[in-house]
Amino acid sequence: MTKSKIKHEEKAWSVQNSISLYGIDRWGERYFSINHSGNIDVSPHGKEGIKLDLKVFLDELKGRNLKPPLLIRFDDILEDRMRHLHQAFENAINNYGYDNKYKGVFPIKCNQQRHVVEEIVSIGQKWHFGLEAGSKAELLIALSLINDPEAFLICNGYKDMQYIETAILARKLGRQPVVVIEQSDEVERIIKSSKKLGAAPLIGIRAKLSSQSSGRWGDSIGEKAKFGLSIPEILRAVKQLKSAGLLEELSLLHFHIGSQINDIGVLKNALQEASQIYVELHRLGAPMGQLDVGGGLGVDYDGSRTATPASTNYSLQNYANDVVATIQECCHSNKIKVPTLISESGRALCSHFSILIFNILGTSSVEEEIPTKTNNECLSVKNLRTTLKGIEDYSKNNSIETSKLQESWNDAVKFKEDALAAFRLGFIDLTERAIAEQLTKSCAKKLANLLTNHPIIPEEVQVLNAELSETYYANISIFRSAPDTWAINQLFPIMPIHRLDEKPSQLGHFADLTCDSDGKLAQFIHNGKVKPLLELHTLHPNDDYLIGMFLSGAYQEVMGNLHNLFGSINAVNIRLINNGKYKLDHVVRGNTKSDVLLAMEHDSEQLLERLRMASEIGIQKGNLKIKDAQNLIEHIETSLRKSTYLQE
Numbered sequence: 001m002t003k004s005k006i007k008h009e010e011k012a013w014s015v016q017n018s019i020s021l022y023g024i025d026r027w028g029e030r031y032f033s034i035n036h037s038g039n040i041d042v043s044p045h046g047k048e049g050i051k052l053d054l055k056v057f058l059d060e061l062k063g064r065n066l067k068p069p070l071l072i073r074f075d076d077i078l079e080d081r082m083r084h085l086h087q088a089f090e091n092a093i094n095n096y097g098y099d100n101k102y103k104g105v106f107p108i109k110c111n112q113q114r115h116v117v118e119e120i121v122s123i124g125q126k127w128h129f130g131l132e133a134g135s136k137a138e139l140l141i142a143l144s145l146i147n148d149p150e151a152f153l154i155c156n157g158y159k160d161m162q163y164i165e166t167a168i169l170a171r172k173l174g175r176q177p178v179v180v181i182e183q184s185d186e187v188e189r190i191i192k193s194s195k196k197l198g199a200a201p202l203i204g205i206r207a208k209l210s211s212q213s214s215g216r217w218g219d220s221i222g223e224k225a226k227f228g229l230s231i232p233e234i235l236r237a238v239k240q241l242k243s244a245g246l247l248e249e250l251s252l253l254h255f256h257i258g259s260q261i262n263d264i265g266v267l268k269n270a271l272q273e274a275s276q277i278y279v280e281l282h283r284l285g286a287p288m289g290q291l292d293v294g295g296g297l298g299v300d301y302d303g304s305r306t307a308t309p310a311s312t313n314y315s316l317q318n319y320a321n322d323v324v325a326t327i328q329e330c331c332h333s334n335k336i337k338v339p340t341l342i343s344e345s346g347r348a349l350c351s352h353f354s355i356l357i358f359n360i361l362g363t364s365s366v367e368e369e370i371p372t373k374t375n376n377e378c379l380s381v382k383n384l385r386t387t388l389k390g391i392e393d394y395s396k397n398n399s400i401e402t403s404k405l406q407e408s409w410n411d412a413v414k415f416k417e418d419a420l421a422a423f424r425l426g427f428i429d430l431t432e433r434a435i436a437e438q439l440t441k442s443c444a445k446k447l448a449n450l451l452t453n454h455p456i457i458p459e460e461v462q463v464l465n466a467e468l469s470e471t472y473y474a475n476i477s478i479f480r481s482a483p484d485t486w487a488i489n490q491l492f493p494i495m496p497i498h499r500l501d502e503k504p505s506q507l508g509h510f511a512d513l514t515c516d517s518d519g520k521l522a523q524f525i526h527n528g529k530v531k532p533l534l535e536l537h538t539l540h541p542n543d544d545y546l547i548g549m550f551l552s553g554a555y556q557e558v559m560g561n562l563h564n565l566f567g568s569i570n571a572v573n574i575r576l577i578n579n580g581k582y583k584l585d586h587v588v589r590g591n592t593k594s595d596v597l598l599a600m601e602h603d604s605e606q607l608l609e610r611l612r613m614a615s616e617i618g619i620q621k622g623n624l625k626i627k628d629a630q631n632l633i634e635h636i637e638t639s640l641r642k643s644t645y646l647q648e
């Protein structure tokens with residue numbers, strides 16, 4: 001570490017320090033920044049546009065009895081993301097002189113919440129933006145929400161006769177559903193349904209590409225992929241469709257190489273391969289007309305702009321340019337008309353607009369104040385006191401060797417172990433054990449301070465930091481609200497949303513409300529890498545400490561589960577009107593305890609009835625007063641109607 005770091009440490013903490021510490025200027029895009037009061041500002045139309053102070057907003061929500069945990073959805077950001085996506089394709093189409101259009105669809109599986117899909121459909125109207133369904137239930141959503149005959153309705157996923165017939169009938173209704181063949185046996189079902197109804201659906205084929213992919217969803221591509229047809233299967237499907245007289249409905253080629261493509265190189269290869277297949281299908285006599293490049297457009301969760309799992313090495317514009325240029329090049333050299341471009345971007349569209357806010361209930365801090373020396377202290381406590389004294393003496397010294405500090409730390413650890421052993425054997429009591437633990441912590445703290453001011457930051461600081469870290473108890477269930485952090489180790493930017501003009505003097509991680517040791521957030525973004533501890537502030541008694549998990553609008557809501565019966569949290573859709581002024585479009589109340597109990601087939605009435613009977617018996621036996629029984633039942637009745645989270 002350089003000298004400038006030392007000077008830096010000595011200066012007072014400023015908002016600028018928080019910006020670089022949490023990297024908000026890197027992952028926050030145009031939407032998130034820190035204001036002079038040290039709070040996060042949300043600016044849906046970029047830094048110059050209208051703003052909302054997130055902390056002030058949350059305080060106002062509290063006045064409306066909407067308390068954290070909360071999911072805040074900024075519909076303006078959703079709209080901005082949509083505009084950007086279309087702008088990027090429009091730029092690319094203009095720059096390359098591409099002679100066709102871009103017409104995207106939203107993959108419903110990314111966020112099926114009614115208000116979200118409705119908002120997307122309504123914002124997307126001006127671009128004839130469509131929807132992608134991956135199941136029969138999602139198809140029902142798509143059919144009921146889209147009534148624009150020019151918008152595509154892409155039908156993916158496993159398809160039975162009923163699914164296919166619904167799509168055919170929807171075409172008669174004037175919609176534009178494309179049934180995408182994902183499995184070979186669907187061809188027969190399409191032919192059968194078309195004969196039965198005397199009408200055909202628009203048909204697409206999903207290709208299994210051989211291009212090598214990387215990243216978490218790399219398996220979605222290649223010969224072992226779950227979906228799509230291999231080249232021999234594609235040829236067979238074309239033959240089958242031809243002999244059934246359905247080849248003229250084959251208009252779309254689709255591929256999807258998995259979510260969160262980190263490396264643009266992977267996409268380029270896939271695009272080249274798919275373009276060739278597109279040209280070949282045209283040659284085989286299919287009219288074609290659309291190429292659907294699937295989803296996978298990534299989100300830069302850590303702002304590092306690298307081809308690492310939590311980031312991407314390309315921008316939205318790079319993506320659009322590559323799609324347009326690669327497909328155009330292939331079509332031009334084969335002298336066929338370029339297709340209408342479709343993409344199914346879910347993550348890139350709806351990650352930014354949701355922020356998950358949770359409050360901290362307390363921390364695991366060890367008391368700082370060390371009790372004064374008494375006469376009969378045990379040896380290990382005495383030794384620890386001497387070690388601490390030694391470290392304090394070093395701090396008066398100007399130049400210290402790190403080896404000396406290391407030695408002191410080794411001593412402290414050894415003496416603490418001695419104290420624990422003595423406790424197990426019954427030689428010391430709880431009070432002495434507590435003193436030993438407090439002294440060890442003090443040693444760590446003093447050493448860490450000395451070492452951060454040392455010209456070279458030694459490895460040991462890491463160890464000391466871990467020793468000094470605290471658990472912050474979060475009023476949330478990660479299994480319900482941030483399931484990907486647990487299931488696939490996904491990283492999201494997580495940081496306090498206020499007090500950012502104050503130095504965060506503590507390192508910590510979060511433990512959630514569930515009784516599951518996996519219920520924690522202990523992986524944080526670190527510029528292309530991962531760190532186990534986050535810089536946090538010490539709690540002020542009686543003041544909220546609010547943490548935001550950002551970029552969390554994609555996949556988290558539906559993948560969440562009811563582990564320990566923690567249900568959904570309150571969600572608020574908001575639109576900004578002016579600086580600091582807003583309107584709440586929707587407030588969706590989270591699950592009550594009664595809701596989550598019912599999800600597991602426990603009926604609240606029955607549950608209450610059983611308790612009523614039990615209290616009658618208690619009253620008869622004289623163990624319970626009538627008033628207490630009434631109190632208990634009232635408590636439970638109210639509780640059933642309330643949130644599953646802690647709310648004072």
Ligand SMILES: *Cc1c(COP(=O)(O)O)cnc(C)c1O
Pocket residue numbers: 107109110132134156256258259260294295296297344345346347348554
């Ligand atoms: C999941 C999925 C998408 C969405 O992918 P994102 O990475 O969220 O853009 C698109 N198409 C298909 C077929 C999918 O399965």
